[in-house]
Amino acid sequence: MNSNQPIASIIVPAYNHANYIRDCLMSIYRQTYQNLELIIIDDGSRDATAAVIEAFLAEYEARFARVEFRSRPNRGVSATLNELVSLSRGEWIHPLSSDDMYLDNKVEVIWQAYQEWGVPEVALIYGDTLFMDMDGNPVEMPKGVRPPPGPNHQGYLELFFANRLNGPTMAFRRRAIEAIGGFDESLPMEDWDCWLRLSARYPIGRVPEPVSRYRYHADNSHRGQARMLRAMLLTFGKFLAKDAELLPAALIRKNWRKNLHRLYRWARREDPGFLPWLLAQALQSPLRLPTPADYTLAAKRIAHRLEGRS
Numbered sequence: 001m002n003s004n005q006p007i008a009s010i011i012v013p014a015y016n017h018a019n020y021i022r023d024c025l026m027s028i029y030r031q032t033y034q035n036l037e038l039i040i041i042d043d044g045s046r047d048a049t050a051a052v053i054e055a056f057l058a059e060y061e062a063r064f065a066r067v068e069f070r071s072r073p074n075r076g077v078s079a080t081l082n083e084l085v086s087l088s089r090g091e092w093i094h095p096l097s098s099d100d101m102y103l104d105n106k107v108e109v110i111w112q113a114y115q116e117w118g119v120p121e122v123a124l125i126y127g128d129t130l131f132m133d134m135d136g137n138p139v140e141m142p143k144g145v146r147p148p149p150g151p152n153h154q155g156y157l158e159l160f161f162a163n164r165l166n167g168p169t170m171a172f173r174r175r176a177i178e179a180i181g182g183f184d185e186s187l188p189m190e191d192w193d194c195w196l197r198l199s200a201r202y203p204i205g206r207v208p209e210p211v212s213r214y215r216y217h218a219d220n221s222h223r224g225q226a227r228m229l230r231a232m233l234l235t236f237g238k239f240l241a242k243d244a245e246l247l248p249a250a251l252i253r254k255n256w257r258k259n260l261h262r263l264y265r266w267a268r269r270e271d272p273g274f275l276p277w278l279l280a281q282a283l284q285s286p287l288r289l290p291t292p293a294d295y296t297l298a299a300k301r302i303a304h305r306l307e308g309r310s
Contacts, residue, residue, distance in 0.1 A: 017098040
């Protein structure tokens with residue numbers, strides 16, 4: 001181990017990924033950054049995920065400064081992430097889903113960026129990602145708009161409109177994540193909410209190079225899209241309730257109009273009775289700022305329809 005490197009914590013919430021978890025763990029093993037601890041929780045997998053993890057550790061545990069592996073009944077992603085954070089000891093924590101992979105220099109690239117920026121209060125650093133399909137083959141995805149590289153002291157302005165932070169690329173500081181209360185276990189979209197809350201209190205920053213491989217699971221079902229829309233509405237409504245003073249009125253209106261358009265497409269197909277309310281909201285949007293209650297009402301409407309069809 002390199003004694004000059006502070007220990008970095010890699011945390012892996014594993015669930016039903018027996019086919020992918022070994023590739024995930026091997027990408028951690030290959031990290032050029034040497035001083036690593038590896039903390040894994042199998043969150044009640046119903047397949048052979050836990051057995052694959054045990055086989056990997058039997059072969060490669062000596063590579064790490066510290067290893068902890070727990071297997072327990074399912075508690076969900078947010079609760080598992082909070083538990084993983086509590087078990088880890090490093091100041092910088094790198095989460096990795098059990099079906100994704102790091103590029104070999106991921107941890108080192110993040111650490112070098114933190115040192116070079118000279119902004120010690122940075123709470124989250126992320127990079128770009130490469131995409132792969134279910135079989136690990138490269139997938140070309142639209143590049144889209146990427147935030148500027150380097151620290152950003154108002155990352156919430158970007159995040160309130162779009163989440164361009166890809167999970168396996170990032171690392172966050174322990175003290176910062178603990179200061180905001182960790183991941184919200186009541187929300188279905190734990191990561192976006194967490195990054196919003198972090199960026200409202202600390203700088204976050206982007207490294208402009210790929211550091212991970214993200215396994216793309218396409219869920220184009222109407223039900224999957226409705227769940228995602230509901231989760232976004234809850235996330236935005238919560239942030240608006242606590243931190244509206246940080247947001248320009250124009251951005252709040254832009255966010256609401258975008259979500260009204262999403263809701264219109266959903267309601268036209270799934271809940272035509274909701275269309276008059278949406279039309280009224282659209283007509284009022286130039287004159288009236290949406291409230292957290294508006295986001296919550298729309299999210300509850302989707303939840304009601306989903307429950308009725310389950």
